[in-house]
Each structure stands twice: as C-alpha cells, then as structure tokens.
Amino acid sequence: MTSTEGHGLRPGGRSARVRAAVRAATLSELAEKGYAALTVEGVAARSGVHKTTVYRRWGGVEGLIADALEMAAEEPWPIPDTGSVEEDLRALTRLVVTGFTDPDEGPVSTAFVAAALQDPAAAAALHGFFASRHDQAARIVTRAVARGELPADTDPAEVVRAAVAPVYYRLFVSREPVDAGVADRAAGAALAAARAGAFGYRG
Amino acid sequence: MTSTEGHGLRPGGRSARVRAAVRAATLSELAEKGYAALTVEGVAARSGVHKTTVYRRWGGVEGLIADALEMAAEEPWPIPDTGSVEEDLRALTRLVVTGFTDPDEGPVSTAFVAAALQDPAAAAALHGFFASRHDQAARIVTRAVARGELPADTDPAEVVRAAVAPVYYRLFVSREPVDAGVADRAAGAALAAARAGAFGYRG
DNA sequence: ATCTTAACGCAACCGAAGTTGCGATAAGCT
DNA sequence: AGCTTATCGCAACTTCGGTTGCGTTAAGAT
Numbered sequence: 464m465t466s467t468e469g470h471g472l473r474p475g476g477r478s479a480r481v482r483a484a485v486r487a488a489t490l491s492e493l494a495e496k497g498y499a500a501l502t503v504e505g506v507a508a509r510s511g512v513h514k515t516t517v518y519r520r521w522g523g524v525e526g527l528i529a530d531a532l533e534m535a536a537e538e539p540w541p542i543p544d545t546g547s548v549e550e551d552l553r554a555l556t557r558l559v560v561t562g563f564t565d566p567d568e569g570p571v572s573t574a575f576v577a578a579a580l581q582d583p584a585a586a587a588a589l590h591g592f593f594a595s596r597h598d599q600a601a602r603i604v605t606r607a608v609a610r611g612e613l614p615a616d617t618d619p620a621e622v623v624r625a626a627v628a629p630v631y632y633r634l635f636v637s638r639e640p641v642d643a644g645v646a647d648r649a650a651g652a653a654l655a656a657a658r659a660g661a662f663g664y665r666g
Numbered sequence: 667m668t669s670t671e672g673h674g675l676r677p678g679g680r681s682a683r684v685r686a687a688v689r690a691a692t693l694s695e696l697a698e699k700g701y702a703a704l705t706v707e708g709v710a711a712r713s714g715v716h717k718t719t720v721y722r723r724w725g726g727v728e729g730l731i732a733d734a735l736e737m738a739a740e741e742p743w744p745i746p747d748t749g750s751v752e753e754d755l756r757a758l759t760r761l762v763v764t765g766f767t768d769p770d771e772g773p774v775s776t777a778f779v780a781a782a783l784q785d786p787a788a789a790a791a792l793h794g795f796f797a798s799r800h801d802q803a804a805r806i807v808t809r810a811v812a813r814g815e816l817p818a819d820t821d822p823a824e825v826v827r828a829a830v831a832p833v834y835y836r837l838f839v840s841r842e843p844v845d846a847g848v849a850d851r852a853a854g855a856a857l858a859a860a861r862a863g864a865f866g867y868r869g
Numbered sequence: 870a871t872c873t874t875a876a877c878g879c880a881a882c883c884g885a886a887g888t889t890g891c892g893a894t895a896a897g898c899t
Numbered sequence: 900a901g902c903t904t905a906t907c908g909c910a911a912c913t914t915c916g917g918t919t920g921c922g923t924t925a926a927g928a929t
Contacts, residue, residue: 477895478906499784504886513908518887520906573783576839580780581702590841597840625855628835629827636779636834637800637827638793652828652859661851661858680925681876707916716878721917723876 484510485517486534489527490571498574501527525582532575532588540599548607552626552654555600556646559630564641576635597623604657614660621662626653687713688720689737692730693774701777704730728785735778735791743802751810755829755857758803759849762833767844779838800826807860819866828865829856 488510492501501524507514521527543554563572575592578585597620604619613622629649633639656662691713695704704727710717724730746757766775778795781788800823807822816825832852836842859865 481907502886514886515888515909516907523887577780577783579841580776580783580838581700586841589839593840621851621855624832624835624840625828625852628831628839631839632827632831632834635783635838636792636831637796638782638789648824648864649828652824652856652864655862655864656855656859659858659862661855684877705916717916718879718918719877726917 481510481512481516481520485512485521485527486531488512489531493531493571493574494567495570497570498528498577501574503527525578525585528575528578528582529584529588531571532578532585532592535575536588536592536595540596542599542602544603544606548603548610548612548657549650549654551603551607552622552650553647555603555623556626556630556650557643559627560641560643560646563630563634573634613657614663616663617657617660618662618664622653622657625656625662626650684713684715684719684723688715688724688730689734691715692734696734696774696777697770698773700773701731701780704777706730728781728788731778731781731785732787732791734774735781735788735795738778739791739795739798743799745802745805747806747809751806751813751815752853752857754806754810755825755853756850758806758826759829759833759853760846762830763844763846763849766833766837776837816860817863817866820860820863821865821867824865825856825860828859829853 485506488506489501492505492509496505503517503521503524504514506527507517510517517527521530541558543551543558545551545554563569575585575589579589580586600623601619604613604617604622607613608615608617608619626649629652630641630646633641633645688709691709692704695708695712699708706720706724706727707717709730710720713720720730724733744761746754746761748754748757766772778788778792782792783789803826804822807816807820807825810816811818811820811822829852832855833844833849836844836848
C-alpha cells in the first residue's frame, strides 16, 4: 500500500499486465452487461487471463468490484468553481445525474452501489470512495463560507450530502426519473437550507 | 387483480396455502440470510413447497421479491400527526431509520432495494411502493400548509423526498452510520428549505 | 357423486460457477 | 548467466442453481 501499485507481492511485468487486463475487462463487462451479469468467467475470457488466476487474486466477483472501486476512488473529480455557490452546487448535482444516467459510465457507477449492497468489502470500498468525494466537493461550500455567502459555522460535507441525496434517492430508492431539473431543484433546496443555517455545527 | 387474492387462476385452498407458505418463507429467509443468500431452493425447503412449484409460479428469486414487495406496499404506514410539521417530519425520518436498521425488518427492507438494482420487475414494484409512501407522507405537509406553517404553493411530496433522502443516501450510497440525530437533522434541513419556499411548484 | 383439468410433487437431467492439484513460466535476486 | 520461487495456465472435478417430462392430487363445476 506504499506505492500506487501496491497489491501483488511481485508487481513486475507479468502480474502488472494481468492486473491491468482484468481491471479493464471488469469495467467493460460492467458497462455492457451490468452487475447482475458480471461473472468471473466472463472477465477471464475477455481479459485473456485464466479464470483460476482471477479467482486466486481477486477471490470472486466482489473482489473485482472492490478493486475497480479503489481505482475509481483515486482519480480526481472536476469540482466546479464558478464563483457562485448556487452555480457550483447545480453543476455538482448535474455531475451526479450524468454520472449515473450516461450510457457509458452509468452502468458501472450503478454496479458499485449494487455490489456494496451484497458484499461488505465492496461496501467499505464505496464508503471510502464517497468520503473522498465529500472531501473534494466540500471545497465548494468552504469557498462560499469564505466569501460570506453562507453562515460561518456551516458544515460543508453536510451541505454536499443534502444537495446530492435527492438525486440518489430517486435513482436507487424511489426509482423516479432524474434529469437536470431534479438536479437543480435539489441543489437549490440544499442551498436554501444552508442559508437558513440548517447545517450549522450546532443544530 | 380484482380481489385481494388475485394472482392464481385457481385461488382455492391448496394454492392459497402454498402462496402463503412461500411468502412467509421468503420473508424469513431474507431476514435471516439477506438478499445475496436468497435462493429458490432455500425458500422451497423452508416452506415445504417443492422447488419446481416455486419456479413455475414465481419464476425465480426476482419474482419472490416482487411478490413480497407488493404485499408490503399494501399495508398502511403509521404517518405521524402531532400538530407540528417539525415533529411530524422528525418522526417520519426516524421511522425510516428504524425501518432499515432494526434487526428484524432492516434486512428485508434492504433486500428490496438490492433486488430493485438487479431486476426490472423488482424495480417497478419498488417504485410503486414508494409512490404509495409518498402519497401517505405528503399529508404531513398538506396539513402544515393548511395550518399556515408552510408556503401555500409547497410541493408536499418534494418536501418528503428531501427529508428522507439524506437518510437513504447514508444507508445505501455513502455507507455512513445513521441514527436518530441524522434523522432529525435531515428533517430540519428539509423544513428550513420548505419554509424558504424552495419547494414551490414554480422554482 | 362424478368428472375435468389446473396446480403440485417427484426424479432425473443440464449447465455454469467455483475448486483443486500439478506443471509451466518468468520475476527478481545473487 | 543461473537459481529460486511467486505467479500463472491448464484440465479435471465438484457443487449447486435451474430446467424438463410425467405422474399425482385436489379445486371447481356439473
């Protein structure tokens, strides 16, 4: 865990290639067939790596997901910085909407949530992923506080959660359609609550 | 679909017994082992019904979930009515928290969300379930509007969504712990936004 | 009471996911 | 270059979820 490539005990040429091939194949399989149809044999066939190797190094489907999640958590996020909290929050919630409705990345993102619901390791990985996202997105709020747009004792991560939560709620719980309008209203509501001081560290 | 028991073509004694036994076994299995471990064979063994019968009438695991969901959607919900929106909303979000963290009903509720993520039929059933819940909970807001506690053009269901969404977000997406405090803050934020007019039908 | 047939039980079968033991390959070290 | 051993490929096996064909039971109608 010291370097970027810190999983295998022998991270040299062959193992690295195997790892990269399996990771890529996992993402492709998820994008095409979704989580329900993700199988070790499918990933093995697509990657050209033998299935026993995949079973040994990743343990199974859950391991593949967890690995892909850790990879996804590392790459940074284009946090908006327009100079206005309102615009920033709207851009943020719209980013979430596209991330889950886009034909390319949508199935993959959805697969992460689905996997977390069935495997503790994937759940832990997802927790880490969103902790990272909260950290990054919180800057939107801290900047707004610095500009005096929001109360000084506002909890940044809490605003972020309130903004994006309704989008996720419709996507995965109530199963209602989501679009840019939903994103905008969610961002607006979170902002209104923040302005009213609802996200202060003391109630 | 005319009567309460409207699925089988021959709803008489035996079929009804089979149906009830399978439904009960499904809920028990979900509560004990969770959705990931839910199998037709397990339900068949526990219910005393042969597995071929279960496969024929329910089609598979997804059908079992969808059936259980429809059953759950029918039973009403103890919507709070304390006379204060703030108290009502808090009670509502707390109801959600206990519904998913309680050792008994928690795994079953979670299973419904998990199943919807993998099967379109379960997703449709879950959508219907929450549409019903929104309808029932909206009364909290309509009463508040009638009392003059909230703006007249407030969208009731939108307030409900905003109140409960952060709880679900932590449960299934960010994987953060939830308790009564989280429930109270989520209700408070939704209320603050509603008072500010963020849930008016016109932006 | 009798008859028709939908619904169920049963046993055998099929296929794919997951496991195991062993031999082959190639990192990484001297 | 040569050696050691972690890692991978391979084939056979096991297990279990799911399917099929057929005989049996009992619901519902006359």
